[in-house]
Amino acid sequence: MSTANTTPEISPAPVQSETCLLVLLTPMPQEQLDIVVGSLAATMPTENLVIAAPDGVSEALHPNHRLVPSPPAKASWTLTAADFVHAYELAQEHKADGVLMLGPNSVSLGADGLRDLARTVQSGAIDLVIPHYELPPHAGLVNSALLYPLTRALFAARARFPLAIDLGLSLRLAERLAGGASRFVSLNQAEAPLWPVNEAVVAGFTMKEISVGPRSLPQPTAPDLHTILPMVSGSFFADIEAKAAFWQRARKTPPAQSRIKTEHTASPEAAANIAPMLQAFQLAYTNLQSIWSLVLSPNSLLDLKRLYDSDATSFHLPESLWARIIYDFLLAYRLRTINRGHLLGALVPLYLAWVASHINWTSAGVDPEQHIEAIAMAFEQEKPYIVSRWRWPDRFNP
Amino acid sequence: MQIILATILQPTSQAMQPLYADNATIWRHMSEALNQSFYRVLSLLIAILPGILAFFVALVIFTLIGMAVAGILRRFLKAIKFDDRIARIRGNSDWTPISSPTALVARSSFWASVLLGLIIGVSAFDTSYATAASLPMSLLPYLAHAIGAILLMIVGTIIARFLARSVLIGAVNAQLQYARFLSLGVKWLVLVLTAAMALDHLQIGGSVVDLAFGIIFGGIVLTLSLAVGLGSRELVSRSLGSHVERTGEQHSTESSSTSETIRHF
Numbered sequence: 001m002s003t004a005n006t007t008p009e010i011s012p013a014p015v016q017s018e019t020c021l022l023v024l025l026t027p028m029p030q031e032q033l034d035i036v037v038g039s040l041a042a043t044m045p046t047e048n049l050v051i052a053a054p055d056g057v058s059e060a061l062h063p064n065h066r067l068v069p070s071p072p073a074k075a076s077w078t079l080t081a082a083d084f085v086h087a088y089e090l091a092q093e094h095k096a097d098g099v100l101m102l103g104p105n106s107v108s109l110g111a112d113g114l115r116d117l118a119r120t121v122q123s124g125a126i127d128l129v130i131p132h133y134e135l136p137p138h139a140g141l142v143n144s145a146l147l148y149p150l151t152r153a154l155f156a157a158r159a160r161f162p163l164a165i166d167l168g169l170s171l172r173l174a175e176r177l178a179g180g181a182s183r184f185v186s187l188n189q190a191e192a193p194l195w196p197v198n199e200a201v202v203a204g205f206t207m208k209e210i211s212v213g214p215r216s217l218p219q220p221t222a223p224d225l226h227t228i229l230p231m232v233s234g235s236f237f238a239d240i241e242a243k244a245a246f247w248q249r250a251r252k253t254p255p256a257q258s259r260i261k262t263e264h265t266a267s268p269e270a271a272a273n274i275a276p277m278l279q280a281f282q283l284a285y286t287n288l289q290s291i292w293s294l295v296l297s298p299n300s301l302l303d304l305k306r307l308y309d310s311d312a313t314s315f316h317l318p319e320s321l322w323a324r325i326i327y328d329f330l331l332a333y334r335l336r337t338i339n340r341g342h343l344l345g346a347l348v349p350l351y352l353a354w355v356a357s358h359i360n361w362t363s364a365g366v367d368p369e370q371h372i373e374a375i376a377m378a379f380e381q382e383k384p385y386i387v388s389r390w391r392w393p394d395r396f397n398p
Numbered sequence: 399m400q401i402i403l404a405t406i407l408q409p410t411s412q413a414m415q416p417l418y419a420d421n422a423t424i425w426r427h428m429s430e431a432l433n434q435s436f437y438r439v440l441s442l443l444i445a446i447l448p449g450i451l452a453f454f455v456a457l458v459i460f461t462l463i464g465m466a467v468a469g470i471l472r473r474f475l476k477a478i479k480f481d482d483r484i485a486r487i488r489g490n491s492d493w494t495p496i497s498s499p500t501a502l503v504a505r506s507s508f509w510a511s512v513l514l515g516l517i518i519g520v521s522a523f524d525t526s527y528a529t530a531a532s533l534p535m536s537l538l539p540y541l542a543h544a545i546g547a548i549l550l551m552i553v554g555t556i557i558a559r560f561l562a563r564s565v566l567i568g569a570v571n572a573q574l575q576y577a578r579f580l581s582l583g584v585k586w587l588v589l590v591l592t593a594a595m596a597l598d599h600l601q602i603g604g605s606v607v608d609l610a611f612g613i614i615f616g617g618i619v620l621t622l623s624l625a626v627g628l629g630s631r632e633l634v635s636r637s638l639g640s641h642v643e644r645t646g647e648q649h650s651t652e653s654s655s656t657s658e659t660i661r662h663f
Contacts, residue, residue, distance in 0.1 A: 077663065139661035163663070219663055226571040228663070242485065273660065280573055287570045287577045291563065336497065339560065345567040355660065 103165025113212025129168030460515025554592025
């Protein structure tokens with residue numbers, strides 16, 4: 001794999017004094033829409049605000065606001081490729097300088113958080129504004145286990161929620177994202193997720209994470225984790241594969257922003273919930289050896305055997321082992337060691353093992369964020385492993 | 399006395415004389431027959447030798463051409479970043495072959511060339527063989543059938559492995575205790591089906607194969623049914639019971655608990 005330096009220089013977005021902001025909303029009930037529009041109106045002058053909402057929103061109810069209809073889109077639990085295409089088209093149509101995309105159930109976003117997001121986008125100095133949600137300890141686990149550590153280790157970006165459903169975009173980033181999204185739309189894959197953080201980092205655009213407080217994140221409509229997790233991880237792996245020339249170079253992660261720490265109390269009864277996950281892992285260990293042995297290194301398999309033998313109370317998946325597992329799966333995805341659908345399906349029980357381990361840690365009193373930071377650091381420390389194996393996959397790997 | 403002796407011995411010596419003469423004739427006849435056989439085999443071999451030579455020459459030449467074409471194609475496709483273009487066009491498609499598109503195109507062109515060489519070689523062999531020899535011609539169609547049967551077996555084995563893995567992973571993720579058993583059952587069903595098709599293609603066994611296939615296939619299905627329905631009744635009920643209990647908990651992206659909710663997204 002080429003290691004040519006493709007790192008573009010970080011270029012700040014051109015600052016404008018009076019910028020017009022387009023806010024793209026997802027379908028929501030009228031009363032929720034009133035609340036969101038009211039919060040937005042309190043944030044900035046209405047003449048600088050264009051609110052795009054799906055059909056059914058009457059402008060008569062909001063006479064002081066510029067409400068425009070947005071193209072109909074299929075309701076989704078996250079921002080999809082179609083949303084990015086629509087956002088850019090509407091921004092062009094209404095000559096907006098920035099775009100604020102609010103995902104489903106945006107009414108749960110606090111007024112302060114919404115204001116901070118909108119103002120940062122409107123300032124025009126930042127290309128990508130991503131929210132930092134305050135979630136319960138056992139929420140957003142795919143983000144914590146997979147997306148955040150990989151984004152931080154490979155792209156040197158401290159985006160705690162790479163799959164955020166509320167985003168602020170400059171026009172140039174919206175254009176770039178719409179360009180990538182239109183390919184998915186033309187392939188009839190309008191519901192594919194996009195990875196704006198990766199895109200912004202590769203393009204050298206500025207990025208800022210804003211604390212927005214608590215937020216109720218909608219869950220996928222498909223009730224099956226075994227369908228959703230491979231879909232999300234597959235899309236993320238594909239994006240990482242496409243940007244391999246970028247992330248193979250060493251980069252320094254920016255320092256963490258200071259945040260107000262929420263008090264975490266140990267809840268030993270939470271550990272009782274891990275039994276089904278452990279069963280899933282143990283069943284997989286006895287049945288999927290033939291597949292895991294094609295993907296994982298012998299050392300990792302040995303560590304998994306130790307984990308299999310451990311009891312529920314002492315079930316702790318080491319951070320470095322989890323990092324290696326994900327890196328091995330990423331490499332197998334790239335090398336197409338086995339069918340990609342099979343590969344990502346075989347990752348699900350390992351992810352459940354991580355969830356069980358995470359719950360064990362937190363129920364023992366460890367702060368969830370502290371554990372997730374330890375995971376992210378392990379991914380950073382193991383980065384030379386994935387870079388080396390990516391370049392020379394046939395080398396001996398103990 | 400001497401006359402008597404001479405009279406007695408005379409017929410004997412005369413009788414012995416023809417015996418030696420007959421042996422020589424037999425040997426002569428045998429050697430002649432052997433010579434003729436050897437001559438016939440040799441002449442047949444000489445007659446088909448050009449055909450065999452033509453077959454191998456065609457195969458080697460087209461293999462070399464295939465290697466050259468594959469190499470050129472690989473370089474050209476890499477130069478125009480064919481893989482990246484295909485990845486952009488296809489997006490996150492479910493169909494993800496093990497090899498990259500460039501490797502697939504290069505390999506396809508190579509094997510197409512080898513196949514072409516094989517066809518040309520066989521036809522060259524066929525021509526020289528038909529004109530120069532009088533051996534039964536049923537060997538060639540049989541050879542074609544054998545190649546078809548081998549291809550059937552290869553494709554069948556690949557499909558069997560793919561389906562076995564799909565069933566195994568799906569069953570493990572659904573937390574079915576008999577995941578491996580199901581996977582093995584599916585694998586052998588497909589393999590038996592493939593073997594029956596290959597034998598049928600080779601026209602070996604006739605109706606015996608159909609009958610045997612029906613019995614074996616039905617047997618495997620019956621075994622699976624009995625195992626799931628009767629033999630592993632307790633195991634299955636336990637497994638299904640725990641499966642039902644876990645529904646809405648493990649299989650959803652949001653699992654509720656007494657203390658707090660686990661949300662994967």
